[in-house]
Amino acid sequence: MPPPRDSSELMKFASSRLGKTVFDLEDVTVQAGPKVLLKHVTWQLGPGDRIGLVGVNGAGKTSLLRAMAEAARSEGEQQPAGGQVRVGRTVKLAYLSQEVAELDPDWRVLEAVQRVRERVDLGKGREMTAGQLCETFGFGKEKQWTPVGDLSGGERRRLQLLRLLMDEPNVLFLDEPTNDLDIETLTQLEDVLDGWPGSMIVISHDRFFVERTTDRVFALLGDGALRMLPRGIDEYLERRQRMEEAAAANSPAPAARTAAETPEKSAADVRAAKKELQKIERQLDKVSEKETKLHAQIADNATDFAKVAELDAELRALAGQRDELELRWLELAEDA
Ligand SMILES: Nc1ncnc2c1ncn2[C@@H]1O[C@H](COP(=O)(O)OP(=O)(O)OP(=O)(O)O)[C@@H](O)[C@H]1O
Ligand SMILES: [Mg+2]
Numbered sequence: 001m002p003p004p005r006d007s008s009e010l011m012k013f014a015s016s017r018l019g020k021t022v023f024d025l026e027d028v029t030v031q032a033g034p035k036v037l038l039k040h041v042t043w044q045l046g047p048g049d050r051i052g053l054v055g056v057n058g059a060g061k062t063s064l065l066r067a068m069a070e071a072a073r074s075e076g077e078q079q080p081a082g083g084q085v086r087v088g089r090t091v092k093l094a095y096l097s098q099e100v101a102e103l104d105p106d107w108r109v110l111e112a113v114q115r116v117r118e119r120v121d122l123g124k125g126r127e128m129t130a131g132q133l134c135e136t137f138g139f140g141k142e143k144q145w146t147p148v149g150d151l152s153g154g155e156r157r158r159l160q161l162l163r164l165l166m167d168e169p170n171v172l173f174l175d176e177p178t179n180d181l182d183i184e185t186l187t188q189l190e191d192v193l194d195g196w197p198g199s200m201i202v203i204s205h206d207r208f209f210v211e212r213t214t215d216r217v218f219a220l221l222g223d224g225a226l227r228m229l230p231r232g233i234d235e236y237l238e239r240r241q242r243m244e245e246a247a248a249a250n251s252p253a254p255a256a257r258t259a260a261e262t263p264e265k266s267a268a269d270v271r272a273a274k275k276e277l278q279k280i281e282r283q284l285d286k287v288s289e290k291e292t293k294l295h296a297q298i299a300d301n302a303t304d305f306a307k308v309a310e311l312d313a314e315l316r317a318l319a320g321q322r323d324e325l326e327l328r329w330l331e332l333a334e335d336a
Helices: 061-073 109-114 130-136 153-166 183-194 207-213 232-249 267-300 305-335
Strands: 023-032 035-045 050-055 082-087 093-096 119-123 126-129 171-175 199-203 216-220 226-229
Touching: 023 061, 035 061, 035 082, 035 216, 035 226, 050 061, 050 207, 050 232, 061 082, 061 093, 061 171, 061 199, 093 153, 109 130, 109 153, 126 130, 130 153, 153 183, 183 207, 183 267, 199 207, 207 232, 207 267, 216 232, 226 232, 232 305, 267 305
Parallel strands: 050 199, 050 216, 093 171, 171 199
Antiparallel strands: 023 035, 023 082, 119 126, 216 226
16 A cells, blocks of 8 residues: 555646647547548647547547647647647647556666656746655655566556656646556546646546546547537436437437537536546445456466456456446436
């Protein structure tokens, strides 16, 4: 167990100020090879915007973030297949990609952190050394000497996040940040993001993570549009179901609008509804916790096929439970 961490410390990572323009997409087309994933996307990410981005596997979520990140990295030189991505001059982007980024496996944890910075500014004249920061992120003295190559998937993800945040970005792109994270790190990441003053886009299949960390949900529904969903993930699930039904009847969904629309429900309504749903959410958390544990056990027993099969069966049973809970959650959400 990592030592208890003071999340309030973490919230004070410095981040330079953002101007009015952050990302400005105009009539953008995104392709992967010859495949057109998005077209005619006109959209703005403003300062302080917190966006959840959802869509099925292969919808183009990663490709969109990548196109935006490339424009930022190249200072506008590199543009998508069509249209224009304008990047604000004040933007300092940190991008946690879906693939676990390569770190030299021989580096020690502490060294990997020190290579970003020896110390970070926490504001009000307070500083933290790389070592202290490691501790805060659950890498105790001993762990700090572990070669990066020996870290677990979750630990490596945690290290990457730490490295990203200490570089004082003001825009965060997180592509599936919760993969491999244990519950505690997940909670802690949510705390860090709660106090995050910059703009962010989070891609995640973890609906609760998206709901906790972002304010608005946009979806790629496979029709080339980027669409704002005023009712968030619920609406996404409903739409997907409708699309599946429509696909069965072979009638295409109506054309997309990318402009932001005002939410139909007040924030208070949503909060009230969520309260009633908390019980189910807690149950779902427990399921996630068990799943994380099982994933770890599977990793630990990777060479024992019988054991892996057994654990895998347990995982599938849990997935069934999760589906049921999510369904109940949806029904309740409609009543609420
Ligand atoms: N270089 C490439 N050439 C051809 N096709 C590609 C290339 N890169 C990605 N694709 C395809 O483009 C589609 C979109 O990929 P992308 O990674 O953006 O999806 P995603 O929404 O992030 O999916 P996931 O949820 O699985 O991460 C996929 O069908 C993928 O196979
Ligand atoms: Mg992806």
